[in-house]
Amino acid sequence: MSAPPGTTAERSSPPVARRGVVRAPTAPPLYHQVSLGIEEIALSPALDDEAPLPAEGQLMARFGVSRGTVRRATEELVRSGLLRSEPGRGTYVNKSEQVRRIVRRRLVQVALPDSRFHLDVKEFVPDFDGSSACIDAVRALPDYVSARTVFAAPDNSLEMLRRVALDDGKDILVPTYAMRRGFVRLSPNAVPDRDRFMAATLDGMERFGDVLDLPALRRCPPMDLLVTGATAVTQQGVHVGGGQAYFDLEWALLAELGLVRQSTPIVAVVHPCQVVPGRLRPGPYDVTVDLVVTPESVESTNRGYPRPEGISWRSLEPDLFNLIPYFGPLLAQRQRRSSRRSRA
Amino acid sequence: MNTDLTQHHRESIWKALSRVARPDSRFHWDFSSFICDFEGSDLATERVRELPAWREASRVFVTPDNSTELLRRAALADGKSLLVTTYGIRRGFIQLDPADVPPGEISYAATLDGIDRLGRPVTLTALAGGPPLRLLVTGGSAISRNGIRFGKGHGYFDLEWAILSEIGLAHEGSEIVDVVHDCQVVDVDLVGAEHDVPVDWIVTPTGTIGIPDVQRRPGRVLWDLLPGTEHEHLPPIEELRAMRTRSTS
Incomplete structure (x- = not known):
């Protein structure tokens, strides 16, 4: 039986089996960083279900990356429910998910922490x-x-x-x-x-x-x-x-x-x-x-x-x-x- | 520690535990996310209350496990202050004194929600220099008969022990109790890894087991093992890091 979706507070043990190996922190991959940038664009309230995001070429220029990187970044946001791709028409924001993310950023400033989920407001209504x-x-x-x-x-x-x-x-x-x-x-x-x-x-x-x-x-x-x-x-x-x-x-x-x-x-x-x-x-x-x-x-x-x-x-x-x-x-x-x- | 052995035991323990465990309000039956309460935890609680170290303690550290909720209640009922970590140590330590619990609310005060509402967050700086703890109580997934804990979630108490040791609240005079169901005690002897903290007492609904000749090194945070782990940026670790930097500069 699995935990509620997206639970982050897993009580896992320290790396006993990997004693002696120091895990150096790694930078997130480039497409992930670009997806954060595209997310910022998508969270502009002016964008709605009908107004598409900037085209691929514009995003490539804006972030200085390849088409492949823009596509991977966009796919990540489609997978997480923020965007949808309409072939031949463009990429659009899913308005409810956009609203969810905008409001969560505000909510986290005023929320009282949950005893288990703390301020992970995706997991509970605070x-x-x-x-x-x-x-x-x-x-x-x-x-x-x-x-x-x-x-x-x-x-x-x-x-x-x-x-x-x-x-x-x-x-x-x-x-x-x-x-x-x-x-x-x-x-x-x-x-x-x-x-x-x-x-x-x-x-x-x-x-x-x-x-x-x-x-x-x-x-x-x-x-x-x-x-x-x-x-x-x-x-x-x-x-x-x-x-x-x-x-x-x-x-x-x-x-x-x-x-x-x-x-x-x-x-x-x-x-x-x-x-x-x-x-x-x-x-x-x-x-x-x-x-x-x-x-x-x-x-x-x-x-x-x-x-x-x-x-x-x-x-x-x-x-x-x-x-x-x-x-x-x-x-x-x-x-x-x-x-x-x-x-x- | 032989991980094959412990994996086998983990699985058979979880099977037995499922029959006596109580689900968590949020995590349901996902034992990897919480230390469950179980039938008989009230009996185990009464056994802990009979330990001399319990009677001597005016403040007790208790982990935020479901299996130790009744023990937290007992501490408040017996006039003892509670020192508890927030779940996953994510928001550090909280202290709850009996005087801060309104009449009739000690059951609520013993829950994680109650501790958050009624207790006060305490920094390591505030705790350091206070009287050392006579008793620390943890729950667990599984434990060997010679007092080595293993299974999901046990790493948190090892870290809590290390942090409290670094600020002088845990020392050689402190005793550690593990509250578990009988099915969680495995009839083997295990050798702990460097950061595994052996316990002094295993208390179950049916028995109080004192571990003879406990070999426990002074607790300390293993800084080399922290980078890249989820523990690296926990508030008390950050605070300890700052305290160390100040003392060396």
Whole structure:
């Protein structure tokens, strides 16, 4: 079973087997250095999905390198998801990945470090100064006040929300990190007051809550409200998550099970530096939010886009299908149902 | 160290450990990324609390492993200060005193999140000159019956021991305890490499094993082995480097 994608904090041992060999630090290869330069160009906010990057010849001249080096550099950025090549048309930036990288650079300046991931903000959604003001604002929302069951993402910025929601008498549904062990349900009557601090943390959640298998998840009441962090969010409510799009998957799963509807309110809690101006076209599986809550404001998005109705099985990555507990049994059930229908 | 032997043991240990291990909230079952908690860690914790060195210690160094979480809690409950490294030593050392833990929150305070929130970062300069540690506790992947640790992740404690030794916080009067599940103790004698730090006690849920005649050289950072490794630029290493430069200039 592999670690969450991109984990950098591997606890490896010092080079025992290579005693006596001093590893001199080596400079990164030229194409990698050029890719960093091209990345800077690609992160100019003026560039969008429609405006191509400078042509190969211009990049060669700019960096003083060969066509082969420019191509390798570009390939590296295509592989990492920042660029796409359209034969005959040019090389374009993938706007969501561009936004992700721009915002991460800002976010790292205001983020509170995670106990394991420190400031590797690619691996987690950080807490930030002012998150408690955001939580206060969420608690004042009519949709929160009337909610009996709240979905709360396992983001560091929402830890306080997970605690106070129990104090406020609500059941909460929280995915485990990267959904690896499914969803956890926490109920106020099952978590004594003195344990709510722990129960709101990722480490403590599974000790005090119920880890739900698929039948138990099906039996949950529908969500009255979803609250999530993000990497970035637009004023129109387009939610940009980490590269793995866990929130979109969580939504798709809940929608598949009938636990959320098109009208279920979704709130994003973010630092002001995470709100991006301008428009981002949501992909077909992207979930748009209704409200953007920062320490300074609560803004409606008037989102114009419908949300996915369920899981898109064709687009689900095989890795995620295998690593997240519900997808296998759910797909098997669907296949049994449809084969029964076709025999009838 | 015979690496073929240890690779074989590593695999069979991980198989046995999977049956008793608890997943990490972020790393799930990826044992290469963390030192796991296991069934019976509460029993092992109680055994450590019975050691004379535990009773004598007013401050304990404990590694940020999942298997030592209950021991961190016990330290706070017993009125001892905790000195803990951040995960991967990436943000240096943190000290947490019982007085800094609000009532009813010692379970939270013992977690890595809690230590970050409630403790205070301490530099080596601030630590140097303080009273030496009577006791250091680590978790581990695997250990030989003569007290040599091996397997993924063991290098961090060796480095922590070296750093603390260089600033005088660890010395010949310090005792080292390794908290492991019984399946992690291998019935062979191993010879450690130069930077491998042998332990004084192996404590499992079922037993407290004192290692006789522990041969332990004074801990020191092996500067020649650092360049190009991920340890090279850790904050305490950078700080030690600066302290050495100042003392020689």
